[in-house]
Each structure stands twice: as structure tokens, then as C-alpha cells.
Amino acid sequence: MRIKDKLFKPFISSSEIQQRVAALSEQVTEAYSGLDPLFIGVLNGAFVFAADLFRNIKTPAEITFVKLASYSGLGSTGNVVTASGLDRDIAGRHVIVVEDIIDTGKTLHTFLPTLLTQSPASVKIASFLWKPEAAQCDIKPDYYCFSIPNAFVVGYGLDYDGYGRNLPELYVLADQ
Ligand code: IMP
Numbered sequence: 001m002r003i004k005d006k007l008f009k010p011f012i013s014s015s016e017i018q019q020r021v022a023a024l025s026e027q028v029t030e031a032y033s034g035l036d037p038l039f040i041g042v043l044n045g046a047f048v049f050a051a052d053l054f055r056n057i058k059t060p061a062e063i064t065f066v067k068l069a070s071y072s073g074l075g076s077t078g079n080v081v082t083a084s085g086l087d088r089d090i091a092g093r094h095v096i097v098v099e100d101i102i103d104t105g106k107t108l109h110t111f112l113p114t115l116l117t118q119s120p121a122s123v124k125i126a127s128f129l130w131k132p133e134a135a136q137c138d139i140k141p142d143y144y145c146f147s148i149p150n151a152f153v154v155g156y157g158l159d160y161d162g163y164g165r166n167l168p169e170l171y172v173l174a175d176q
Contacts, residue, residue: 001171003154003160003161003163003164004160004161004163006160006173006174007173007174007175008154008160008164008171008172008173008174009171009172009174010169010170010171011148011153011155011169011170011171011172012146012169012170013169014168014169017145017156017168017169017170018052020145020146021049021052021053021056021128021145022056024053024126024143024144024145025052025053025055025056025057025058026056026058027143028053028057028096028126028143029056029057029058029059032057032059032061032094032096033059034059035059035094036060036061036062036093036094037057037059037061037062037093037094037095037096038061038062038063038064038088038090038093038094038095038096039053039054039057039061039062039063039064039095039096039098039126040063040064040065040066040086040090040095040096040097040098040115041063041064041065041066041098042065042066042067042068042097042098042099042100042107042108042111043065043066043067043068044067044157044159044165045099045100045101045157045158045159045165046065046098046099046100046128046157047065047157048100048156048157048165049098049100049128049145049156049157050063050065050098053098053126054098062088064086064087064088066085066086066111068107068110068111086115089118090115090118090119090120091118091119091120092119092120092121093120093121094120094121094122095115095120095121095122095123095124096123096124096125096126096143097111097112097115097123097124097125097126098126098127099125099126099127099128099141100127100128100129100156100157100158101127101128101129101130101131101153101158102125102127102129102130102131102135102139102140102141102144103131103134104134104135104136104137105135105136105137105138105139106136106137108125108137108139109137109138109139112139124142124143125139125140125141125142125143126141126142126143126144127141127143127144127145128144128145128146128156128157129144129145129146129147129148129153129158130144130146130147130148131147131148131149131150132147133149133150134150151172151173152172152173153170153171153172153173154167154170154171155167155168155169155170155171156168156169156170158170
């Protein structure tokens with residue numbers, strides 16, 4: 001499949017994704033039952049995963065979003081830009097930061113300390129994907145759906161230059 005100037009091939013099917021997300025939601029529900037958790041989705045990429053994860057949470061919970069960005073095209077710029085901030089008081093709350101992917105880890109490495117200054121009861125990370133080989137910071141997801149090799153992927157919220165977020169399955173760059 002072509003997106004702009006790049007060719008992508010199928011990687012993880014929509015049914016595999018839905019199964020894993022449902023299983024993760026169950027795990028998170030069990031861990032946070034009765035704790036009134038606050039999910040914080042990181043825009044833009046996490047909106048699809050955050051919606052599916054949150055829809056399957058079976059305990060009272062809130063969700064909000066922040067907009068952070070450190071990527072353009074196929075490479076991380078390393079500059080974390082906070083375009084729109086947090087609109088909730090997180091003091092004393094059990095927070096779950098929801099990401100599309102942990103790649104270099106730079107985004108959360110910059111964002112987590114600002115959350116921690118606001119005295120949450122706890123902060124954990126739930127990421128749809130994790131690329132352990134790409135790590136440049138000591139950031140690991142507490143919950144994740146798939147650990148993947150260090151390759152560029154699109155679909156299920158992840159984009160190539162703005163496109164591909166609407167694909168229900170995951171694709172990987174064909175010439176990697
Ligand atoms: P970080 O390098 O862990 O800070 O990841 C920053 C952001 O880069 C992620 O939230 C994604 O939006 C984006 N990103 C990282 N790897 C990929 C990829 O393979 N495809 C699409 N976006 C990616």
C-alpha cells in the first residue's frame with residue numbers, strides 16, 4: 001500500500017489488535033478497579049488506541065488529552081512541543097498516560113517529570129506499541145499491546161506525514 005512516497009506492507013491485523021487491546025483493558029480494569037483512574041491520552045497518535053482502551057474499561061474512570069509532538073516524517077526531531085496542556089488537577093489521582101508508541105522515549109521522558117510535580121497518587125504508562133531497540137531514555141511502558149522491531153509503522157492512529165491514522169490495521173515500511 002502506498003502512502004505519499006512510501007510503500008507499506010501489512011504487519012498486524014485488525015482482529016489481532018482488537019484482541020490485544022481488549023485483553024489489556026481487562027488487565028487495566030483489574031488493576032485500577034475502584035481507584036477512580038484518570039487516563040491522559042497523548043495526541044495526536046494515541047486517540048484511536050485511547051478510545052478503544054477506554055471504551056473497554058469497566059470501572060468508573062475519566063479521560064483527558066494533551067497534545068505533545070516530537071516527530072516529523074520518519075524521524076524523531078527530539079524536540080517535545082507542548083501545544084495544548086493538561087486541563088485537570090491530577091493531585092492525588094491515579095494517572096495512566098496513554099501513548100500510541102514508545103520509540104526513543106523522549107516524549108515521555110520530557111512529559112512525565114512535569115506530571116510528577118503535580119503530586120499524582122501514581123503514574124503509569126499504557127502504550128499501544130513499544131520499540132525497545134529504539135530506546136534513548138529510561139522509559140518503559142507498564143502496559144503495552146505489542147513490542148515491535150525498530151521499523152516505521154502506520155495505522156491505528158499512527159501516521160506517515162499526517163496520513164494512515166484511519167487504517168484499522170498496522171502496516172510497516174516495505175523497504176526496511
Ligand atoms: P518517542 O520517540 O518515544 O518520543 O515517540 C514520539 C512519537 O513519535 C510517538 O508518540 C509517535 O507519534 C511517533 N512515532 C514513533 N515511531 C513511529 C512510527 O513507527 N510510526 C509513526 N509514528 C511514530
